Amino acid sequence: MYDVAIIGGGPAGLASAYNLERTGQKVVLLEEAGRLGGRAKTVNVHGEPVNMGAMFVYAGTASHELAAELGINLEPFEPTTFGIHVNGETVVSTDNDDLVERLPLTEESRNGLRAFIDRATSEYYANTVNGQLRPATPGFGEESAQSRISDLPQEVQEILTAAIRGGSVAHPSELSATYALRYFASYLVKEKKNRVVSIMGMEAIPTALADALQSTEVHLNHRVETIHQDDEGQWNLQIAIESEGGAGRSLTARHVIMAIPAPRISTMVKLPDWKTAALDAVQTPGSTELGVVVDISAPELAAVDDWSFIATAGRAFDVVINPRPGRKDGTAQFVCYGNSAGYIEEANDPTSGVLEHWIEEFLKVAPQLRGRILGASIQSWQHCFSLLTPTRASALPQLQAPVDGTLHFAGDYSSETAGTHGAYSEAHRVSREILLALSTSTY
Numbered sequence: 078m079y080d081v082a083i084i085g086g087g088p089a090g091l092a093s094a095y096n097l098e099r100t101g102q103k104v105v106l107l108e109e110a111g112r113l114g115g116r117a118k119t120v121n122v123h124g125e126p127v128n129m130g131a132m133f134v135y136a137g138t139a140s141h142e143l144a145a146e147l148g149i150n151l152e153p154f155e156p157t158t159f160g161i162h163v164n165g166e167t168v169v170s171t172d173n174d175d176l177v178e179r180l181p182l183t184e185e186s187r188n189g190l191r192a193f194i195d196r197a198t199s200e201y202y203a204n205t206v207n208g209q210l211r212p213a214t215p216g217f218g219e220e221s222a223q224s225r226i227s228d229l230p231q232e233v234q235e236i237l238t239a240a241i242r243g244g245s246v247a248h249p250s251e252l253s254a255t256y257a258l259r260y261f262a263s264y265l266v267k268e269k270k271n272r273v274v275s276i277m278g279m280e281a282i283p284t285a286l287a288d289a290l291q292s293t294e295v296h297l298n299h300r301v302e303t304i305h306q307d308d309e310g311q312w313n314l315q316i317a318i319e320s321e322g323g324a325g326r327s328l329t330a331r332h333v334i335m336a337i338p339a340p341r342i343s344t345m346v347k348l349p350d351w352k353t354a355a356l357d358a359v360q361t362p363g364s365t366e367l368g369v370v371v372d373i374s375a376p377e378l379a380a381v382d383d384w385s386f387i388a389t390a391g392r393a394f395d396v397v398i399n400p401r402p403g404r405k406d407g408t409a410q411f412v413c414y415g416n417s418a419g420y421i422e423e424a425n426d427p428t429s430g431v432l433e434h435w436i437e438e439f440l441k442v443a444p445q446l447r448g449r450i451l452g453a454s455i456q457s458w459q460h461c462f463s464l465l466t467p468t469r470a471s472a473l474p475q476l477q478a479p480v481d482g483t484l485h486f487a488g489d490y491s492s493e494t495a496g497t498h499g500a501y502s503e504a505h506r507v508s509r510e511i512l513l514a515l516s517t518s519t520y
């Protein structure tokens with residue numbers, strides 16, 4: 078019998094364990110994969126940590142505070158350029174007017190794009206302070222990002238859709254203009270210091286949390302299949318153990334935390350209708366990412382070091398991001414975000430050929446890097462990011478509310494923001510909720 082069973086060893090689950098065991102609770106954490114960290118996944122590519130899931134720590138958020146508390150080595154993301162790949166050509170510049178001028182577009186398209194960039198830039202400065210949306214800025218205005226671009230020439234719409242989708246995951250029609258354009262414009266204005274990167278990769282934060290655990294029992298390869306409440310109100314978890322050919326095990330706990338992507342929850346437990354309806358309001362689309370490490374030591378490739386964000390119209394992915402521009406050590410890494418590509422199950426099979434296809438797509442964006450790729454990795458996610466839709470925003474109270482006071486819900490899906498910062502904030506919230514319940518319980 079445990080005080081708390083945590084399902085999921087991603088940011089929300091690990092931070093919950095970290096908080097709860099320090100108050101003396103008997104905690105068990107069950108993770109279906111053979112590793113911890115969830116969507117904060119960093120892989121080693123040619124000796125470099127490359128993020129295949131979460132990339133940025135946002136300044137001043139719960140993930141930033143936690144990273145500082147855990148002594149994670151951070152540096153600000155400091156872009157100096159903006160880039161666009163369209164009609165088979167890539168243009169990167171420090172100056173947006175110069176960029177637009179050099180793009181292989183018609184005069185009409187160039188004028189439309191220039192006007193859009195000017196408006197997005199001035200709105201960014203009007204709506205943000207130190208990179209954060211002003212508190213008075215409505216998070217979800219009536220106007221969608223799509224409504225801002227639908228009058229523009231088709232080739233410009235394709236560029237902007239890729240740029241917005243690459244930064245915000247959702248299609249512009251699903252995003253408020255305020256939210257989507259603030260993200261997009263942050264790259265246009267080369268926003269500095271608001272995004273921070275962990276030098277050892279984003280997984281370093283959950284890894285440090287796991288290393289700090291002392292009494293929590295952590296079980297990898299343990300997939301929780303179902304949970305149900307017994308007559309005494311305790312939760313019984315049925316678990317399949319992957320490393321033992323799916324052999325079963327069960328355990329009981331007073332409290333359970335569902336720290337897994339929202340779409341998986343309803344399949345595991347019978348919930349009241351209000352909770353099922355709230356979970357149905359969460360959209361967590363899939364996404365595919367390619368990470369490459371390249372040799373740019375040749376003098377003619379020096380400019381590639383400064384590439385930071387390139388919107389890629391007409392490619393398998395939407396944007397290419399270099400999280401550490403200007404490193405000047407002869408190598409660079411690029412992560413290609415395929416949010417519009419969605420979940421491509423076979424991409425996770427190394428023999429499928431998807432990796433090779435995506436590398437070719439990357440080389441269409443950067444033909445000068447042919448023969449310079451030192452290593453690459455691809456990852457496809459079935460559930461990438463819990464979108465900040467108005468529907469989810471209005472379901473938040475029901476998403477966060479426990480069932481029967483003992484079944485708790487914490488993850489990016491139940492947070493006000495999404496992202497790892499949302500997951501870490503939610504871990505704090507449910508930990509307090511559980512401690513309060515345990516301190517007043519009659520057990």
Ligand SMILES: Cc1cc2nc3c(=O)[nH]c(=O)nc-3n(C[C@H](O)[C@H](O)[C@H](O)COP(=O)(O)OP(=O)(O)OC[C@H]3O[C@@H](n4cnc5c(N)ncnc54)[C@H](O)[C@@H]3O)c2cc1C
Binds near residue numbers: 116130140364
């Ligand atoms: C491509 C991409 C880019 C992103 N970029 C950023 C970014 O720049 N900054 C940022 O802050 N966030 C970013 N995110 C989002 C961030 O990764 C997530 O919001 C965060 O990881 C959510 O944490 P979580 O603990 O709620 O869920 P997860 O990280 O998904 O962890 C859930 C864990 O539960 C496990 N699990 C699932 N089902 C079961 C089961 N039945 N039994 C046992 N275990 C189970 C999973 O294996 C997983 O380890 C990005 C995500 C992706 C995919």
